[in-house]
Amino acid sequence: xxxxxxLLLLLSLLGCKDKGAxxxxxxxxxxxxPAAQPPAPALRRLTRSQYDNAVSDLFGxxxxxxxxxxxxxxxxxxxxxxxxxxxxxxYGVELYEDAAFLIAEQVFSDAERWGALVPCTPEADDDADCxxxxxxxxxxxxxxxxxxxxxxxxxxxxxxxxxAAAGDFNTGAMYGLAAVLQSPSFLYRVEHGSxxxxxxxxxxxxxxxxxxFLLWNSVPDAELLDAAAAGELATAAGLEAQARRMLADPxxxxxxxxxxxxIFHLYELDGIxxxxxxxxxxxxxxxDSAREETLRLMEWLVLEEDADFxxxxxxxxxxxxxxxxxxxxxxxxxxxxxxxxxxxxxxxRRGLLGHASFLMLEAHAASSSATLRGIFIRDKLLCxxxxxxxxxxxxxxxxxxxxxxxxxxxxxxxxxxxxxxxxHQLTDLVGLGLENFDGIGRWRDIENGxxxxxxxxxDGTDFADAWSLGEAVSNHDAYGPCLTEHLYQYATGHPxxxxxxxxxxxxxxxxxxxxxxxxxxxxxxxxxxxxxxTGAIQ
Amino acid sequence: MSRFRTSRRxxxxxxMQGSGLVCVGLPALELFSPRLAHAGEAFPRRxxxxxxxxGNRPDRWLPDGEGDGDAWALSEELAPLANVKEKLCxxxxxxxxxxxxxxxxxxxxxxxTGRQVNGDDDSWTVHNETIDQRIAxxxxxxxxxRSLEIGIGxxxxxxxxxxxxxxxxxxxxxxxxxxLFGDTFREPGEEGVVDPxxxxxxxxxxxxxxxxxxxxxxxxxxxxxxxxxxxxxxxxLELRLARLEEDPPDYESCARPGEPLAKYPDVEGRPQLxxxxxxxxDMLAMALACDQTRVFHFHFTPPLxxxxxxxxxxDHHNLTHNxxxxxxxxxxxxxxxxxxxxxxxxxxxxxxxxxGTLLDHTLVMAASEVSEGRxxxxxxxxxxxxxxxxxxxxxxxxxxxxxxxxxxMLSVLRAMGVNATSYGEDEAMATDSLSAIEV
Numbered sequence: 003x004x005x006x007x008x009l010l011l012l013l014s015l016l017g018c019k020d021k022g023a024x025x026x027x028x029x030x031x032x033x034x035x036p037a038a039q040p041p042a043p044a045l046r047r048l049t050r051s052q053y054d055n056a057v058s059d060l061f062g063x064x065x066x067x068x069x070x071x072x073x074x075x076x077x078x079x080x081x082x083x084x085x086x087x088x089x090x091x092x093y094g095v096e097l098y099e100d101a102a103f104l105i106a107e108q109v110f111s112d113a114e115r116w117g118a119l120v121p122c123t124p125e126a127d128d129d130a131d132c133x134x135x136x137x138x139x140x141x142x143x144x145x146x147x148x149x150x151x152x153x154x155x156x157x158x159x160x161x162x163x164x165x166a167a168a169g170d171f172n173t174g175a176m177y178g179l180a181a182v183l184q185s186p187s188f189l190y191r192v193e194h195g196s197x198x199x200x201x202x203x204x205x206x207x208x209x210x211x212x213x214x215f216l217l218w219n220s221v222p223d224a225e226l227l228d229a230a231a232a233g234e235l236a237t238a239a240g241l242e243a244q245a246r247r248m249l250a251d252p253x254x255x256x257x258x259x260x261x262x263x264x265i266f267h268l269y270e271l272d273g274i275x276x277x278x279x280x281x282x283x284x285x286x287x288x289x290d291s292a293r294e295e296t297l298r299l300m301e302w303l304v305l306e307e308d309a310d311f312x313x314x315x316x317x318x319x320x321x322x323x324x325x326x327x328x329x330x331x332x333x334x335x336x337x338x339x340x341x342x343x344x345x346x347x348x349x350x351r352r353g354l355l356g357h358a359s360f361l362m363l364e365a366h367a368a369s370s371s372a373t374l375r376g377i378f379i380r381d382k383l384l385c386x387x388x389x390x391x392x393x394x395x396x397x398x399x400x401x402x403x404x405x406x407x408x409x410x411x412x413x414x415x416x417x418x419x420x421x422x423x424x425x426h427q428l429t430d431l432v433g434l435g436l437e438n439f440d441g442i443g444r445w446r447d448i449e450n451g452x453x454x455x456x457x458x459x460x461d462g463t464d465f466a467d468a469w470s471l472g473e474a475v476s477n478h479d480a481y482g483p484c485l486t487e488h489l490y491q492y493a494t495g496h497p498x499x500x501x502x503x504x505x506x507x508x509x510x511x512x513x514x515x516x517x518x519x520x521x522x523x524x525x526x527x528x529x530x531x532x533x534x535x536t537g538a539i540q
Numbered sequence: 541m542s543r544f545r546t547s548r549r550x551x552x553x554x555x556m557q558g559s560g561l562v563c564v565g566l567p568a569l570e571l572f573s574p575r576l577a578h579a580g581e582a583f584p585r586r587x588x589x590x591x592x593x594x595g596n597r598p599d600r601w602l603p604d605g606e607g608d609g610d611a612w613a614l615s616e617e618l619a620p621l622a623n624v625k626e627k628l629c630x631x632x633x634x635x636x637x638x639x640x641x642x643x644x645x646x647x648x649x650x651x652x653t654g655r656q657v658n659g660d661d662d663s664w665t666v667h668n669e670t671i672d673q674r675i676a677x678x679x680x681x682x683x684x685x686r687s688l689e690i691g692i693g694x695x696x697x698x699x700x701x702x703x704x705x706x707x708x709x710x711x712x713x714x715x716x717x718x719x720l721f722g723d724t725f726r727e728p729g730e731e732g733v734v735d736p737x738x739x740x741x742x743x744x745x746x747x748x749x750x751x752x753x754x755x756x757x758x759x760x761x762x763x764x765x766x767x768x769x770x771x772x773x774x775x776x777l778e779l780r781l782a783r784l785e786e787d788p789p790d791y792e793s794c795a796r797p798g799e800p801l802a803k804y805p806d807v808e809g810r811p812q813l814x815x816x817x818x819x820x821x822d823m824l825a826m827a828l829a830c831d832q833t834r835v836f837h838f839h840f841t842p843p844l845x846x847x848x849x850x851x852x853x854x855d856h857h858n859l860t861h862n863x864x865x866x867x868x869x870x871x872x873x874x875x876x877x878x879x880x881x882x883x884x885x886x887x888x889x890x891x892x893x894x895x896g897t898l899l900d901h902t903l904v905m906a907a908s909e910v911s912e913g914r915x916x917x918x919x920x921x922x923x924x925x926x927x928x929x930x931x932x933x934x935x936x937x938x939x940x941x942x943x944x945x946x947x948x949m950l951s952v953l954r955a956m957g958v959n960a961t962s963y964g965e966d967e968a969m970a971t972d973s974l975s976a977i978e979v
Contacts, residue, residue, distance in 0.1 A: 088704045088705065156750055
């Protein structure tokens with residue numbers, strides 16, 4: 003079983019990039035990690051959720067967070083890659099200033115929070131020593147590293163001069179805090195390594211940040227910074243020890259939720275339109291609930307159950323609130339809020355492909371879409387590239403009538419016309435398997451008076467309906483390697499570079515060998531050379 | 541955000557009571573001298589864009605007749621612009637001359653940057669800044685804001701200050717109001733006290749600039765450029781804070797507009813595009829009248845917009861592809877979009893400036909990334925100019941040879957004083973402007 007699946011995995015990894023299937027002989031165990039050459043380093047701007055989490059971890063929960071920041075932008079499928087690619091706009095800089103004062107002022111106004119932050123008692127409005135001590139302590143926490151003397155002088159200078167001008171040291175310190183929060187050392191993660199050369203090991207501080215933003219989607223805690231200071235992160239064993247500690251910490255929920263919010267583009271659910279005249283269950287609240295269902299299931303599968311990741315496609319367990327229970331036709335949780343329910347085979351619904359989040363995201367405002375759903379499965383779950391349609395063709399499909407009542411008949415042109423068929427056969431024949439779910443994920447047996455036929459084939463595996471399509475996807479050769487690729491890109495902030503392909507293939511083998519445990523895959527990624535190094539500065 | 545701004549100012553004012561004006565080693569400023577209007581001009585020259593996604597129905601867009609005045613008549617889709625017809629210059633029949641490799645994005649990039657998208661369909665950026673930002677670099681430096689970006693249907697807009705440097709549009713009216721007409725705003729002649737917080741904030745920004753420059757020294761080329769953009773933003777903000785210590789420019793029509801509603805929630809699953817667009821247009825007119833900016837990008841909806849309009853049965857993008865026949869619902873949406881463009885033009889035209897109106901001193905360009913959405917057609921691209929004094933008025937110009945629309949963009953650059961010898965690259969490059977529409 004293992005050697006067969008290993009071979010298939012190897013082939014499928016290559017197949018994802020379409021390099022053909024005539025590769026080398028299989029290996030029964032994956033052996034030592036291959037060498038990896040990461041690309042040049044890039045600054046990684048904190049994403050919106052990282053900014054919010056950082057503020058909460060630095061200053062405590064309960065602060066009013068900025069209503070708006072420079073938006074995150076997706077590049078190569080991930081906000082994490084966009085954060086390492088795009089520049090901040092002038093308006094974004096203005097919003098960072100607003101946000102810095104919003105936070106600094108709230109912290110300043112709260113005696114308890116403020117007291118915890120200022121490490122000394124000022125003896126004058128422009129007490130230079132106290133200013134420097136404040137700059138050093140808050141700087142190290144917010145910038146995730148010790149400050150050098152110039153940096154301390156700069157912040158301390160702001161504090162002392164404004165403290166003197168305002169006649170109050172703490173007012174100066176409030177402005178100093180605002181400066182710390184507008185500095186590029188807070189807003190960007192610097193990961194440019196310690197020595198010159200093609201393979202530059204990240205510093206202990208940089209590694210601490212990379213680790214905490216991966217696992218917690220936030221800044222390192224004191225224990226992790228202490229480990230960095232003690233040089234413990236320089237060894238694989240030290241890194242692994244911290245990684246396992248952090249995976250067991252409640253903050254890991256934020257990390258897992260954000261990982262899948264990005265990979266599955268669930269954030270795009272914000273602001274989608276659903277016509278309530280067509281979908282009577284639709285509401286903004288339902289859309290929020292749907293996103294939450296998927297994120298809760300991910301948290302539970304990965305952190306509580308440490309489940310085989312293939313279970314995501316076949317899990318009959320899920321989390322519903324009153325709205326989702328009504329949509330799915332299952333009993334609502336007794337306690338109110340979200341509760342764990344087990345779907346039955348008669349429901350026809352299981353796994354991510356039965357989640358309202360995915361089903362409403364990959365649909366139109368007033369109808370379902372076999373094409374969009376098929377693209378999601380190909381692109382997001384199997385990492386297979388589907389090109390965009392040619393720009394200059396009429397892509398319309400006919401309206402429903404007696405001869406073509408269901409979407410399957412209406413898509414016939416796309417499936418037969420040679421211009422369309424090469425791609426649409428890949429997408430639509432898979433997406434049609436989910437036609438029992440309408441544009442918001444409600445079950446239906448019949449469309450326009452005709453019974454829906456959800457059967458089909460995906461890459462040689464037949465499926466009868468959505469129930470078995472999920473299983474077919476979970477057993478697809480590309481499924482595990484695809485998640486590995488997503489995770490690696492998310493962790494490093496760049497698309498897999500040529501010099502990293504062997505490593506990512508090797509990590510995927512380990513994922514398979516470790517019963518598709520995402521926790522084990524995370525640790526494997528973290529201790530790999532690809533995570534611990536960067537390339538030459540260009 | 542407005543709550544924050546208010547509370548921050550109140551907080552600082554409270555804190556400063558009794559301490560009087562303070563100086564923290566900043567350069568001395570000429571306090572209370574009015575910011576001057578553009579030298580030598582009674583009223584500044586302004587540029588704005590009105591963009592919408594997914595194109596039009598070309599056969600119901602094309603005006604009847606060509607030339608000036610009564611020689612041409614508005615079409616069904618342009619009919620909402622009847623009140624400002626005398627100030628319109630409609631350009632039809634021109635093409636975006638890039639290969640249509642990326643549906644919607646090739647058209648948007650071809651029109652607004654003069655080049656193909658930079659990358660493949662999966663992941664791309666632009667090769668250079670969009671035309672609004674090129675103009676902002678030329679004429680945006682005199683005002684509090686170099687340019688203002690607004691997004692009605694989405695804050696995601698097609699506007700770039702360079703490759704990998706996308707701008708976002710403000711989509712929340714109250715945030716826009718607080719930003720432009722909040723605590724720091726004064727009408728001409730209104731008494732004001734220089735808030736010492738402005739000086740403190742500037743010294744914080746000085747420290748931030750030092751940090752950025754220190755970090756830049758350690759980085760590779762791409763990151764240095766990214767931080768240079770960040771630094772530009774900090775410089776612009778610092779300059780704004782300095783200008784806020786001066787009196788506002790003295791324009792007679794400048795007045796604080798009414799405050800918008802706190803929220804514009806969806807109604808029946810449909811965004812309140814019209815209500816939001818109109819309140820934004822009214823505020824924008826005052827931002828221009830008060831000379832807070834001279835460049836705007838009013839992005840009504842983005843390319844490939846998937847939102848629901850009123851009185852139609854599906855989202856805009858899906859309708860353009862899947863509505864059969866002559867697509868009456870797509871037509872209906874185009875009319876609704878033009879009603880909002882008309883509202884914006886009329887809002888500018890309602891502000892008197894000297895012998896004319898604000899619209900007479902503002903060139904507004906309305907465009908979309910395709911003509912017929914169904915086929916992503918880049919021929920006969922919809923293009924309407926309103927206002928300004930550099931293009932013919934009450935005029936319809938039609939090209940019968942699918943000429944390069946970059947010619948018209950070159951006309952725009954020159955009208956705005958940009959010393960450009962060409963617009964675009966490769967087949968989309970134009971070295972001659974469209975003299976037929978120029979005055």
